Amino acid sequence: MRNFLNFEQPIAELEGKIEELRHLGDDGEVNIADEIARLQTKADKLLRQAYSKLTPWQKVQVARHPQRPHFADYVAGLVTDYVPLAGDRAYADDKAIQGGIGRFNGRSVMVIGHEKGGDTQGRVKHNFGMARPEGYRKAMRLMDMADRFRLPVVTLVDTPGAYPGVGAEERGQAEAIARSIEKCLGLTVPIVSVVIGEGGSGGAIALAAADRVLMLEHSVYSVISPEGCASILWRSAENAQTAAEALRLTAADLAKLGVVDRVVGEPMGGAHRVPKEMIDALGAAVERELATLSELDVATLRRQRREKFLAMGRDAQI
Amino acid sequence: MNWIANFVRPRIKALVGQPDVPDNLWTKCSGCGQMMFHRDVDENHHVCQHCGHHMHLPVDKRLALLFDDGAYETIELPKVKVDPLKFRDHKRYTDRLKEAQSKTGRQDAIIVAHGRMGGSRTVIAAFDFKFMGGSMGMAVGEGLVAAARLAVMQQAPLIAIPASGGARMQEGILSLMQMPRTTVAVEEVKEAGLPFIVLLTDPTTGGVTASFAMLGDLHIAEPGAMIGFAGRRVIEQTVRETLPEGFQTSEYLLDHGMVDLVVKRSDLRETLIRVIDLLTHPGVPEMPDEPVDTKDESLAIPTPEENREAE
Ligand SMILES: [Zn+2]
Numbered sequence: 316m317r318n319f320l321n322f323e324q325p326i327a328e329l330e331g332k333i334e335e336l337r338h339l340g341d342d343g344e345v346n347i348a349d350e351i352a353r354l355q356t357k358a359d360k361l362l363r364q365a366y367s368k369l370t371p372w373q374k375v376q377v378a379r380h381p382q383r384p385h386f387a388d389y390v391a392g393l394v395t396d397y398v399p400l401a402g403d404r405a406y407a408d409d410k411a412i413q414g415g416i417g418r419f420n421g422r423s424v425m426v427i428g429h430e431k432g433g434d435t436q437g438r439v440k441h442n443f444g445m446a447r448p449e450g451y452r453k454a455m456r457l458m459d460m461a462d463r464f465r466l467p468v469v470t471l472v473d474t475p476g477a478y479p480g481v482g483a484e485e486r487g488q489a490e491a492i493a494r495s496i497e498k499c500l501g502l503t504v505p506i507v508s509v510v511i512g513e514g515g516s517g518g519a520i521a522l523a524a525a526d527r528v529l530m531l532e533h534s535v536y537s538v539i540s541p542e543g544c545a546s547i548l549w550r551s552a553e554n555a556q557t558a559a560e561a562l563r564l565t566a567a568d569l570a571k572l573g574v575v576d577r578v579v580g581e582p583m584g585g586a587h588r589v590p591k592e593m594i595d596a597l598g599a600a601v602e603r604e605l606a607t608l609s610e611l612d613v614a615t616l617r618r619q620r621r622e623k624f625l626a627m628g629r630d631a632q633i
Numbered sequence: 634m635n636w637i638a639n640f641v642r643p644r645i646k647a648l649v650g651q652p653d654v655p656d657n658l659w660t661k662c663s664g665c666g667q668m669m670f671h672r673d674v675d676e677n678h679h680v681c682q683h684c685g686h687h688m689h690l691p692v693d694k695r696l697a698l699l700f701d702d703g704a705y706e707t708i709e710l711p712k713v714k715v716d717p718l719k720f721r722d723h724k725r726y727t728d729r730l731k732e733a734q735s736k737t738g739r740q741d742a743i744i745v746a747h748g749r750m751g752g753s754r755t756v757i758a759a760f761d762f763k764f765m766g767g768s769m770g771m772a773v774g775e776g777l778v779a780a781a782r783l784a785v786m787q788q789a790p791l792i793a794i795p796a797s798g799g800a801r802m803q804e805g806i807l808s809l810m811q812m813p814r815t816t817v818a819v820e821e822v823k824e825a826g827l828p829f830i831v832l833l834t835d836p837t838t839g840g841v842t843a844s845f846a847m848l849g850d851l852h853i854a855e856p857g858a859m860i861g862f863a864g865r866r867v868i869e870q871t872v873r874e875t876l877p878e879g880f881q882t883s884e885y886l887l888d889h890g891m892v893d894l895v896v897k898r899s900d901l902r903e904t905l906i907r908v909i910d911l912l913t914h915p916g917v918p919e920m921p922d923e924p925v926d927t928k929d930e931s932l933a934i935p936t937p938e939e940n941r942e943a944e
Contacts, residue, residue: 477843477862477863478871479862479863479864479867479868479871480863480868480871480872481868481872481874481876481877481880483862483863484861484862484863484868484880484881485889486889487847487889487890487891488843488861488862488863489842489843489846489847489861489862489891490843490847490891492812492843492844492862493812493816493842493843493844493845493846493847493848494847494848496812496813496816496843496844497816497820497848499813500813500816500817500820501820516800516809516840517809517812517839517840517843517862519809520809520810520812520813521843524812524813524816536806537805537806537809538800538802538804538805538806538808538809538840539800539802543867544802547802548722548723548802549722549723557722558722561718561720561721561722561805562718562802562805562806563718563805563806564805564806569806572717572806572807574806574807574810621817621820624810624813624814624817625778625814625817627807627810627814628713628714628717628771628774628807628810628814629713629714629771630714631714631717631771631807632714632717633717633718633719
């Protein structure tokens with residue numbers, strides 16, 4: 316069963332009709348097949364129209380789509396011999412951040428990312444991808460291991476933000492995020508980050524101070540959620556749509572601003588329509604970046620990473 | 634306490650006959666509500682004489698309090714692209730900036746100063762909370778980068794003094810990018826072998842706390858300051874329970890291992906000078922007057938021969 320977003324309703328209706336006709340079908344009436352083909356063309360056209368000019372707010376909806384491929388899907392599709400690793404060795408295992416070693420196109424890699432969970436139960440288990448300090452500390456532990464064994468690091472970012480809770484504050488949410496950023500910046504191995512869904516503020520940058528930052532076409536990345544921004548600056552969460560536009564949180568805008576190095580195209584109708592195609596495209600994009608980065612020596616790699624962030628925003632313009 | 638505000642102030646107004654002056658003469662403690670003479674507040678560095686509450690200390694006064702003889706120089710902030718996102722909510726961001734600039738007389742929410750503390754060169758990057766809530770955008774990030782470079786150039790320690798609501802939303806993702814940018818800045822100071830000290834003041838939250846402000850060699854906090862990542866309201870809405878007593882205060886952070894010291898404003902200068910001196914002038918061990926006699930049998934290590942004899 317596909318979940319349709321609000322703006323996809325006309326498409327949903329057409330596809331519903333097509334489905335009904337298919338059930339009716341095959342009683343020798345030729346015009347049913349013709350009708351299906353006609354409706355399908357119409358549905359495809361509507362889909363293309365809708366997705367070729369998604370508003371920032373619509374992109375936010377697509378980025379949060381429950382059926383959008385998650386960390387677990389990308390790992391299953393791209394990484395072989397995957398060994399998940401758990402725990403920060405200090406307090407707990409935070410399931411909002413997953414990570415492990417495995418082979419990506421033959422080479423060992425450390426893959427780390429937020430996991431939002433695929434169903435209701437999963438979402439609760441993974442805390443909707445909102446990590447606590449122990450999540451970032453686990454990520455740091457895995458980055459240290461990657462450094463020690465010279466494994467490139469790939470991070471997949473997909474979080475509404477770091478979890479705002481009492482325990483999280485007590486255990487140093489801010490410190491954990493700060494150290495995680497520092498850890499990314501200090502790595503002696505290449506690190507490639509991909510924003511696969513929602514890049515939510517500090518919780519996202521904690522894993523994304525990378526040599527290359529990629530974004531999927533309909534993912535979003537922002538300093539604050541449009542709802543949060545609207546409730547502060549417009550004093551009403553109902554202005555989220557306006558805030559989404561003002562924040563320039565789309566992949567295209569972020570590429571223009573120089574914050575994102577490359578945008579990875581999504582299948583027509585979004586990653587959730589054809590997950591396999593999306594997963595393969597992400598794999599190819601990451602491979603291209605890793606191949607280039609692996610040619611750099613450690614000193615150059617670290618210097619370029621720092622210089623990239625220092626230069627960021629100096630010439631930014633929309 | 635309100636009778637003071639309602640009764641004494643009008644009376645002073647009547648006596649002095651200058652309606653504008655009394656507002657400047659009296660200050661109400663934001664901790665205990667007591668009224669104090671402005672002059673006394675000033676002399677006491679904006680700490681309440683009655684309850685010890687640390688009120689907001691204007692950034693110029695803070696710098697004067699910390700540097701030797703109150704003497705320091707500030708550097709010009711690097712120029713940045715103004716309003717890269719062309720952001721507007723009810724107001725244009727450019728208008729908000731202009732308002733903040735005319736209100737504070739500053740370019741942006743950070744001041745980079747250098748001078749001497751205890752005779753040693755020191756660089757301080759201090760936030761002005763009055764400038765758009767001390768929020769961190771490109772200009773603040775560039776200020777911290779400049780402060781770090783100045784510290785390295787002068788071979789001086791860097792003290793960062795945040796007072797900030799966090800990221801500057803009007804600069805969108807570029808404000809978030811100040812987290813890695815300021816992290817690179819303080820790494821440069823640390824790699825040069827220089828101390829990076831953070832003096833956390835009220836309030837320090839959001840992306841400022843979650844970057845350079847939690848990366849100090851030492852974290853010192855003023856009493857009662859609000860320091861945290863997520864805002865109180867956001868947490869309350871999420872957890873739907875009352876927050877613990879003293880949540881996100883300096884003392885709470887001390888209890889939970891996030892700061893080294895909570896230091897009263899009157900002791901700040903001395904404390905900073907001492908820790909910087911200890912870190913940067915390690916000295917040599919002082920020899921006792923009489924050298925230790927290494928031939929003293931009780932201290933001597935037996936030779937292998939002696940060991941054999943003992944057997
Ligand atoms: Zn008081």
